[in-house]
Amino acid sequence: MTDPGNSTPRRPLAAPLRYLLMFFAGLCVALGVIGIFVPGLPTTVFILMAGWAAARSSPRFSAWLESHRLFGPMLKNWRETRSVSRRAKWSATVMMAFCALMLFLTTKKPWLAETITAVMGLVLAWLWHRPEPPRQDS
Numbered sequence: 001m002t003d004p005g006n007s008t009p010r011r012p013l014a015a016p017l018r019y020l021l022m023f024f025a026g027l028c029v030a031l032g033v034i035g036i037f038v039p040g041l042p043t044t045v046f047i048l049m050a051g052w053a054a055a056r057s058s059p060r061f062s063a064w065l066e067s068h069r070l071f072g073p074m075l076k077n078w079r080e081t082r083s084v085s086r087r088a089k090w091s092a093t094v095m096m097a098f099c100a101l102m103l104f105l106t107t108k109k110p111w112l113a114e115t116i117t118a119v120m121g122l123v124l125a126w127l128w129h130r131p132e133p134p135r136q137d138s
Contacts, residue, residue, distance in 0.1 A: 013056065021057035025050045029065070042095075042123075044074060044088045051075040077133040084130040092127055096120040 013021070032046035051071075054062040066072050077083045100120060103113035 018057045021053045022061065025053035025057060025061060025065075028053065029071075032071075042092060044084065044092060044127075045123075047071050047074055048078055051078070081131060081133055083133040084127060086132050089127055089130075089132075093124055096124060 012018075028046045028050035031041065032043045032050060035041035035043035035046060047065075051062070051065055054065055066075055074085070074088065077085060100113070100117040103116055104110075107113045
């Protein structure tokens with residue numbers, strides 16, 4: 001097993017660690033899918049974490065994720081160029097802004113809404129500083 005971008009073979013993981021990573025990958029995929037429908041739950045981050053865990057624990061699960069019509073391009077962009085599409089950036093921005101608004105409108109503790117919004121702001125700053133994938137000319 002080799003690490004993408006590194007020609008040095010990696011030692012196989014012990015079975016308990018491999019199963020733990022497979023569970024983590026499955027959990028991240030589930031949370032990512034839920035995030036498609038639930039405002040505030042980030043899809044992109046969970047799918048990237050699932051891709052990382054699956055690549056280290058299950059070649060079959062990793063191949064499934066890589067070939068998935070929704071998740072595959074996101075994982076390919078991240079693996080090859082550490083990039084995030086503009087569409088994913090805007091989607092995350094809109095959803096986090098909506099969540100921040102809901103927090104401020106519904107919480108009885110303003111400091112909680114401010115703290116969570118600040119964390120979302122940091123995540124967005126990191127996300128928007130990621131490069132965008134190169135354009136595919138047709």
